[in-house]
Amino acid sequence: MKKTTNSLQRGEPFIWMGGAALALILLTVILMLGVVLANGAGAFWPARLSLLELKDGSRVLGEVTRRQAETPHSAERLQIRVGNRDMYGADFRWIETTAIKAESYPPDAVWAERMEHGPFIGFVKTETKSGAAAMIVLADASGREKTLTAGQVVRLYRPNAMSFQAKFGLYLARLWELLSGQPREANTEGGLLPAIIGTVMMVFLMSIFAFPLGVMTAVYLREYAKDGWAVRGVRIAVNNLAGIPSIVYGIFGLGFFVYGVGAGIDRLFFADKLPTPTWGTGGILWASLTLSLLTVPVVIVATEEALGAIPPGVRQASLALGATPLQTLTRVLLPMASPGIMTGFILAMARAAGEVAPLMLTGVVKLAPSLPLDGSFPFVHLDRKFMHLGFHIYDVGFQSPNVEASRPMVFMTTLLLLAIVLVMSGTAVWLRNRMRKRYAGGAF
Amino acid sequence: MTKRETAICTVDDPVIRVDGLRLFYGESEALKGITMGIPRKQVTALIGPSGCGKSTLLRCFNRMNDLVDGVRITGGIRIDADEITDPALDVIELRRRVGMVFQKSNPFPKSIYENVVYGLRIAGVSKRTALDEAVEKSLRGAGLWEEAKDRLHESALGLSGGQMQRLCIARAIAVNPEVILMDEPCSALDPRSTARVEELIGELRKDYSIVIVTHNMQQASRVSDYTAFLYVGELVEYAPTTELFTAPLVKQTEDYITGRFG
Ligand SMILES: Nc1ncnc2c1ncn2[C@@H]1O[C@H](COP(=O)(O)OP(=O)(O)OP(=O)(O)O)[C@@H](O)[C@H]1O
Ligand SMILES: [Mg+2]
Numbered sequence: 001m002k003k004t005t006n007s008l009q010r011g012e013p014f015i016w017m018g019g020a021a022l023a024l025i026l027l028t029v030i031l032m033l034g035v036v037l038a039n040g041a042g043a044f045w046p047a048r049l050s051l052l053e054l055k056d057g058s059r060v061l062g063e064v065t066r067r068q069a070e071t072p073h074s075a076e077r078l079q080i081r082v083g084n085r086d087m088y089g090a091d092f093r094w095i096e097t098t099a100i101k102a103e104s105y106p107p108d109a110v111w112a113e114r115m116e117h118g119p120f121i122g123f124v125k126t127e128t129k130s131g132a133a134a135m136i137v138l139a140d141a142s143g144r145e146k147t148l149t150a151g152q153v154v155r156l157y158r159p160n161a162m163s164f165q166a167k168f169g170l171y172l173a174r175l176w177e178l179l180s181g182q183p184r185e186a187n188t189e190g191g192l193l194p195a196i197i198g199t200v201m202m203v204f205l206m207s208i209f210a211f212p213l214g215v216m217t218a219v220y221l222r223e224y225a226k227d228g229w230a231v232r233g234v235r236i237a238v239n240n241l242a243g244i245p246s247i248v249y250g251i252f253g254l255g256f257f258v259y260g261v262g263a264g265i266d267r268l269f270f271a272d273k274l275p276t277p278t279w280g281t282g283g284i285l286w287a288s289l290t291l292s293l294l295t296v297p298v299v300i301v302a303t304e305e306a307l308g309a310i311p312p313g314v315r316q317a318s319l320a321l322g323a324t325p326l327q328t329l330t331r332v333l334l335p336m337a338s339p340g341i342m343t344g345f346i347l348a349m350a351r352a353a354g355e356v357a358p359l360m361l362t363g364v365v366k367l368a369p370s371l372p373l374d375g376s377f378p379f380v381h382l383d384r385k386f387m388h389l390g391f392h393i394y395d396v397g398f399q400s401p402n403v404e405a406s407r408p409m410v411f412m413t414t415l416l417l418l419a420i421v422l423v424m425s426g427t428a429v430w431l432r433n434r435m436r437k438r439y440a441g442g443a444f
Numbered sequence: 445m446t447k448r449e450t451a452i453c454t455v456d457d458p459v460i461r462v463d464g465l466r467l468f469y470g471e472s473e474a475l476k477g478i479t480m481g482i483p484r485k486q487v488t489a490l491i492g493p494s495g496c497g498k499s500t501l502l503r504c505f506n507r508m509n510d511l512v513d514g515v516r517i518t519g520g521i522r523i524d525a526d527e528i529t530d531p532a533l534d535v536i537e538l539r540r541r542v543g544m545v546f547q548k549s550n551p552f553p554k555s556i557y558e559n560v561v562y563g564l565r566i567a568g569v570s571k572r573t574a575l576d577e578a579v580e581k582s583l584r585g586a587g588l589w590e591e592a593k594d595r596l597h598e599s600a601l602g603l604s605g606g607q608m609q610r611l612c613i614a615r616a617i618a619v620n621p622e623v624i625l626m627d628e629p630c631s632a633l634d635p636r637s638t639a640r641v642e643e644l645i646g647e648l649r650k651d652y653s654i655v656i657v658t659h660n661m662q663q664a665s666r667v668s669d670y671t672a673f674l675y676v677g678e679l680v681e682y683a684p685t686t687e688l689f690t691a692p693l694v695k696q697t698e699d700y701i702t703g704r705f706g
Contacts, residue, residue: 226513313550317612320508320544321563321619322536331566332552439553 043408046159061141083121107161113154188406198386205288214299250358253290282363285382295348302344306337342432356390455481464519489668543616549608551600563619586614606637
C-alpha cells in the first residue's frame with residue numbers, strides 16, 4: 001500500500017507534545033509533593049544528638065540540621081539545633097567544621113520537649129520522682145543547669161539510646177499529638193486539632209451553602225430561563241467570577257456579611273451587648289458564606305454542563321409520559337447529571353479548602369479561644385472565630401518569631417491540609433463513581 | 445372494490461378528529477390546513493417525503509410541540525370530546541391518554557422495572573402489587589417479558605437496541621393510554637427487531653389506536669389499516685391502506701409510493 005500520510009498529517013507531533021505536557025505536569029506535582037513530604041514527614045523522627053567538642057574547648061550538643069558546603073565567603077559549616085532557647089536566646093547555631101575537634105553521640109543525651117521555650121537539649125542531672133511535685137534538674141553541654149517541674153515537661157527521651165521500634169513509637173505518638181492536640185508556643189508546636197476542625201467545618205458549611213445555590217441557579221439557567229441576552233449575560237458573568245482575585249471576595253465578605261448583615265443582626269437582636277459585637281465580627285459563618293460565593297460559579301458551570309449533556313430524547317420521553325417539568329428534573333435529569341455535579345462539587349471543595357486570603361478578613365484567627373464545635377449548647381457556634389490549616393501555614397511559616405524552628409510544622413500542616421482535601425474529595429469521588437455506575441451511559 | 449370518490453376518506457367514530465389544522469414554526473407554515481379522522485383501534489400510517497410535516501402532525505396529538513418556542517396553531521384537534529389545542533387543557537392528563545414512542549429508543553438510565561413503572565409512579569401509583577402487575581402486563585404486551593423477566597432490576601441500558609425500543613413501547617402502554625404515537629419506531633433497528641416490533645403493533649391494535657410515522661412503504665402496507673400521504677404540509681391523500689397502495693387517486697401519491705420521488 002502506498003504511504004500517503006506523513007507523521008505531521010497523522011498528528012504524531014501533537015501526541016508527543018501532549019505526552020510531554022502531561023509528563024511535565026506530573027513531574028511538577030511529584031516534585032512539590034516530594035519536597036513537602038521530605039521536609040514534613042521526617043520532622044517527628046527523633047533525631048540523633050551530636051556532642052561537638054570545639055577547638056576553643058567549649059562543648060555543643062544538638063541535632064545537625066543542615067550542612068553548608070564551602071563558599072568563597074565562608075568555610076564549610078554546620079547548622080546545629082541546640083535548643084535551650086531560654087538560655088541561649090536562639091534555637092540554632094552555625095559552627096564551622098574546621099573549629100570542631102571531635103564529634104560523639106553520647107547515649108545519655110536527652111531531648112526534653114517543654115511546654116514553653118522549645119526543647120531542652122542536654123543531660124539529666126538529678127530526678128526526684130514524688131507525684132505531682134516531681135522535679136528534674138537538667139544541664140546543658142557546658143554544665144549550666146535548669147530545673148523543670150513535671151508539668152513543664154511534655155516528654156523526655158534519649159534519642160541516641162533508642163531502638164528503631166522505640167523511635168517509631170515516639171514518631172506515632174507525636175503524629176497523634178499533632179492530630180489531636182492543642183497548639184503550643186505560638187502554634188509552632190503541639191497539635192493542630194482546632195485548625196483541623198475549623199478547616200473541615202468551614203468546607204462543610206461552604207458546601208451546604210454553595211451546593212444548593214449553585215445547582216438551583218444552573219437548573220434555572222438551563223431549564224427554565226428563556227435564552228436571551230439576559231441569560232447569556234448572566235452566564236458570562238458567572239464564568240468570569242472565577243477570575244476575580246479571592247481577596248476581593250474577602251473584602252466583599254467583610255463589607256457585606258460582617259459589617260452589613262452581621263452588624264445589622266447585632267443592632268436588632270444583641271443590642272444589649274453592644275459595642276461588643278456578636279455577629280458583627282468575623283466568624284465561621286461569614287467565612288463560609290464568603291467562600292461559597294467564591295466556589296459557587298464552579299458548581300453552576302459543572303451543573304449546567306452536566307444538564308446540557310443529557311440527550312434530549314430522555315427529557316422528551318419523560319414529558320411524553322405525562323411527567324411535569326419538575327418531575328422530569330428531579331426524577332431523571334438531576335440523577336443523570338449527578339456525576340457531573342459531583343465533579344464541580346469536588347473542584348469547589350478543593351478550592352475552598354486551600355483558600356486563605358478571604359478567610360483572613362472574615363473570621364480566621366491565629367489562635368481561637370474556643371472551637372466552633374463543642375459540647376456546650378447549641379454545640380455549633382457559627383459566630384465564633386476559627387483556626388484554619390491554610391492560615392496556619394502562613395502564620396507559622398512567616399509570622400512566627402522562630403521561623404527556622406517552626407519549619408517542620410509548616411510542612412506538616414501542608415501535608416495535613418493536603419490529606420484532608422484528599423480524604424474529602426476522595427469521598428466525593430467514591431460517591432460520584434457510585435452514581436456513575438447507577439446512571440451510567442447517559443449518552444447513547 | 446368500489447372506486448373511491450374523494451382522495452381523503454372520512455372515518456366513522458374517530459378517536460382523534462383533526463379539523464383545519466394549521467401550524468406555524470415562527471413565520472413558516474409547517475401544516476397547511478389538515479382535516480382527517482384517526483380511526484379507533486386501528487393503525488394509521490403517516491407517510492410522505494422528509495420535511496413534509498409528519499412528525500409535526502404527530503406531536504400535535506400529545507402537544508409535544510409545546511416544547512418548541514414560537515409554535516402557533518390554528519384549527520382544532522379533538523380527542524373524543526376534548527379539544528386538545530385549548531391552552532387550558534391539562535397537558536399532563538393528555539399525555540397520559542396519548543403515549544409516544546420515539547425514533548431513537550430513549551430508556552431512562554434506571555432499571556427495566558423502573559422504566560416501565562415511570563409513568564405510573566409520576567401519576568402517584570406506589571402500591572407494589574399494582575406496579576408489579578403493570579410491569580408484567582406491559583412487558584408481555586410489548587413482547588419483552590420472556591427476555592426481561594429475570595433481569596427486571598438490572599439497568600435498561602444493558603438491553604439491545606431492539607429490546608430497548610420494545611421497552612419504550614412497554615413504558616408507553618404501562619399507563620394504559622388510548623392512543624399510541626410512534627415516530628419511525630423501527631428506523632434504527634435491524635430487520636429482525638423490526639419484524640418483532642411490527643408483529644407487536646399488530647397485537648397492540650386490539651387495545652389501542654395507533655398512529656405511526658414511517659418512511660418504509662412496505663412497513664406502512666404491512667402494519668397499517670389506514671394510510672395518510674402528506675406533502676409539504678398538506679394532506680394529499682388519506683384512505684384505507686390497501687386502497688391507497690393499490691389504487692392511488694392522486695398522481696403525487698402514486699409517484700411517491702412507486703418510488704419515483706421523495
Ligand atoms: N422545531 C422546529 N422549529 C422550526 N421548524 C421546524 C421544527 N421542527 C420542524 N420544523 C420544520 O417543519 C417542517 C416539517 O418538519 P417535520 O419534522 O414534521 O418533518 P417530517 O415529515 O417528520 O420529516 P422527516 O421524515 O425527515 O422526519 C420542516 O420543514 C421542518 O424544517
Ligand atoms: Mg420526522
